[in-house]
Amino acid sequence: MGIGNILLLSQVTAYVLLFLLSFFIIVPSGVNLNNFDGNCALFATGTWHENKTTRHPYFSVDYWGDQSMCNFTIYIGILSMLVSFIFVVRLSIFLFREDDSSFLGAFLTLVINSFITVLLFSDCLVVTLGFNHFCDQLVKSPGSAISKCEMADLIQWDVDPLIVTSGMVVFFGMTEFGLWMSWITWLCLLIMSTVKIWRYSQHESFLRSMKRERERLFGHYSDQTQII
Template sequence: MLRLRSSLPPLRSRSFSRTQNEPNREDGKMALDNLIFAQCILYFLAFVFGFIAVVPLSENTEDFGGKCLLFTRGMWQNENITVSKQRFIVEEWGPESSCSFITFVGIASLILSAVQAWRLLFFLCKGHDDSIFNAFLNLLISSLVVFTVFLSSTIVSVGFNLWCDAITEGGTMPSSCEDLQDTDLELGLDNSAFYDQFAIAQFGLWAAWLTWLGIAVMAFLKVYHNYRQEDLLDTLIHEKDLLLGRSSRRNSDLKTGLI
């Protein structure tokens, strides 16, 4: 009978540990839902900024007839000796691959962010979550997008500055780069909005880069959260095995005491 009484307190401690773990699970689920909601908002912002960047880039490609304005070199020359009117002569148009690359990155960012936002919104409504492999894969993809968007943003900024230096002769012209979009450069194309188009495109790409950087940070936190949850699950399983082992030993001791 003494052995029977001594076995009762551990049984109460086991029920206490079970109730103690329940708030931790609820807090973990709430933190995970907040993380998914934050990711969903960032993906939506990445979609908006990608749209802001892609539209003016497409318009500029159409206005310039497929010619790439970025890294274009040229100079102002007099039309003839008697007339002082100057005309901008393009020495070499920029590589079309530069404009194609930034447009492709903008469209890819636009599509990927839309798919991920819809996917996470579905998970949030249904209460689902990514597996550890999918969370790690999202981290790799987000890191790759951060790098490519940063590269395309740098190409736009540097290439457009070189174009503005060319048409303003390094800032020696009385008109600024923004003012010259209202001047007919007589290039056989529509240059009436190039400055506004690339100013908006630069804003959209750099804002998209900052947003994707936040998405990558969130993806890392999610991988870390899943890793901690796996450690917690392994710990709970280990505690369960220990409790089951202790329970079996108590039952055997109880049977031995009764005999």
């Protein structure tokens, strides 16, 4: 096994890590979406009201966030899982054969890594900013009954009885962790792919130089032969 190929071994390890991190994106995102009865809490807005009977404040959601934002998070998690699994299998074969991908394969890997890195970064921003906005609605709105978002499980919600808010903050925290750690890992893989392309280009430049030098020497030898 090509253990000596540190760069290839590092890529395999990173893809395995990405496969595991994808569960931190898909599972909590799906649970939160299911608990909110298909509604997306990202960038949701609401107001606090006072129950005239019990005199206890309750939070009412006025507008839910665009569901496509929550769905996109699940889709990007699935994409990261599938792509990382494919690369784990593919690069493990190269590692076992003590071989490596061609220049074209390394270039395609660079393109795929760049694409997913950009998608993940945009999703990280959407989830982080969207959840922070929702937390601000819970904490900073007039009449708020909580001082921090972690207390959201303890408040009364005037929402559909099918909606379950228990564990909301924990699940969003897991999603953010999975997204940002995945983005950092994809960014590292992007750097590794760039280094591999650079090594290939340097190697090919060296080969072209050797070819030109060989042709020059053979040409000089041929000229001497003709003179003799």
